[in-house]
Amino acid sequence: MDNHNFNGYVVLKFAIDFLDRKPLGKSGELIPAVGIGTWAIRNEANAEKALVKAVELGLNLIDTAEMYGNGRAEELVGKVIKQVGRESVFIVTKMLPQHLIDRYEVIKAGRASLRRLGVREVDLFLIHWPNEFISIEKQVKNFEVLIDEGLTRYIGVSNFDVEALEEAVNATKKADIVADQVHYSVLHKEVEKRLLPKALELLITIQAYTPLERGAVLTHPKVVEVAKQVNKTPTQVALNYLISRPYVVAIVKSENEEHVKDIAGSLGWRLTKEQIEALEMV
Ligand SMILES: NC(=O)c1ccc[n+]([C@@H]2O[C@H](COP(=O)([O-])OP(=O)(O)OC[C@H]3O[C@@H](n4cnc5c(N)ncnc54)[C@H](OP(=O)(O)O)[C@@H]3O)[C@@H](O)[C@H]2O)c1
Secondary structure (H helix, E strand, O other), X not given: OOOEEEOOEEEOOOOOOOOOEEXXXXXXXXXXXXXXXXXXXXXXHHHHHHHHHHHHOOOOEEEXXXXXXXXXXXXXXXXXXXXXXXXXXXXXXXXXXXXXXXXXXXXXXXXXXXXXXXXXXXXXXXXXXXXXXXXXXHHHHHHOHHHHOOOEEEEEEEOOOHHHHHHHHHHOOOXXXXXXXXXXXXXXXXXXXXXXXXXXXXXXXXXXXXXOHHHHHHHOHXXXXXXXXXXXXHHHHHHHHHHOOOOEEEEEXXXXXXXXXXXXXXXXXXXXXXXXXXXXXX
């Protein structure tokens, strides 16, 4: 990464972000540096317990989507919200691109997600990935109706590259794009080349999904070596690498309470500049 102008500051190449609650776009709101995902849940009872534990431990951003389990993941998140209270969770959900064809379809799909979640509005609604048959401008304008209708507090995108993100930002009339949720891990750093610098310039939060590479980071020799040096687990090192970047939060999936406790140990400390540099070479 080169130097960037960021919130009036110049972010030096290796400036480490120590915040465990990070800015959400330009909204002025802070969200947890690590949130929990809900894709590919195997056991719903375990997942419910793990999500409640996550909220208790301050990992109180839950990421879901209408696509996950064909709506079952949103229903499960709804059960968790009933237990912990609506105000305790920052809810992120995602709309399938096929609904973006017009505003009525967007409202219908948005309301269906809210019904499954059992809430009046979510905190952040994302376009799950771009609809390749409609211009970005049109789909973003249609999506903004969620703000008009009070179905979400913020809107964002997912799987948008630099060009699509810029188009999306330029298309907005009523609300800012506050986040782009993309694949980013210590083993998959494509994002660092162009998207992260652009996000810092535009003040858009990057939500890093698949941050453990579905378990592959746990046995990666370099990650394991750094974990031994700092007396942390490979999971904690992999997540810490991501959240040490300004404007980056991680979304990690777990339906296991013990794993959730391990994940919570990624907060409250940071790798050194040298350790981050070593991991940049991976
Ligand atoms: N926007 C998108 O297009 C998109 C795409 C993919 C993912 N996502 C979101 O990002 C979330 C995370 O990504 P992901 O599910 O692909 O992969 P991931 O978070 O990299 O890996 C999840 C896997 O790691 C295991 N795990 C979690 N914590 C662990 C720990 N402390 N020790 C050992 N294993 C651990 C989980 O098992 P247990 O459940 O048994 O703990 C699960 O098998 C998804 O759930 C979803 O919400 C979004």
